[in-house]
Amino acid sequence: MTIWIVYKKQFVKAWTLKHPHFGNKSPSRAEGAHAYVKKFLQVSTGALLLVFNKLNTALDHQIKAEVSQRSMEKMHHLVKIPEIFASVSGKISLFALRKCLVQHGKLKQELHPCTGIFTLEMGIPCTYKLAAIIRNRGTLTAYNFHPQWQLKWNSTNGEKKDFGGQWELIRSRIEMLPATKQ
Template sequence: MKDWIRVSTGDISTVYEKLMLHHTQQRAQISRDTAYQKARVLLKLQPKFWSDVAKKVPHPALKEASRQYQLAQALPADAPPCTGTFTKVMGIPCAHAIKQKLASKEQVRVYDFRSHWCFNKHPSK
């Protein structure tokens, strides 16, 4: 913000105008980033398993879910039971949940992510 305002001696009108310009440019950048992420599918995702969420969930959440997918594949059968903490804190399916989906041949769904991760907010379950 200080870079946008530049000087500390400007009047309130100048500060307001600079803040509005900063806000406008930030919103434009967020819109561009969102459009890009909706249009692009991360290549490392397994197409069938992630098809429901590939263009509906932002890349940072998909990357973390992909890490959980890798953990799920390495999760031994005698692994400790799921505490639910990861999913509660992050709002992203944990390795245990993904392992269950893989075992039952289900896909990851938008509803497996907390709504704040979704481009189009889904209603609560």
């Protein structure tokens, strides 16, 4: 078993290089989500209706926090940035803009052939894409970035979803159960 441990990074790369993961290669996201839910539930046992209500509160809290964070980032603009970034400041997350600025800084270095991995993994324009935009006298747009980084965000991804009705249906079914089974 220990013979494979030295190759674990290559196994991870074989899968993560093919899909956008935005720099997150750890399974701890699931652990973090589990801890977040546990924080809202507060106890390991409870009535099913109570659990549904607390999960609903947790989801509402997450959505409101995300909307608030994106609203704050829309108001904060980076200063003294290259002209190519002017049209995306306030439209793209600060994290993504800073990552892209690092790529822009590499324009002065001698570059190896483009593999496309950075853009695929992160959803952020790489040094080569930036060089092409500059060569064509263009500027970055929000479409150069994966929707993950765009601050214009809708929690329903453009679809109308009515979870309130579904929650009410679940709640009514639970309330119809005998008290011992709730």
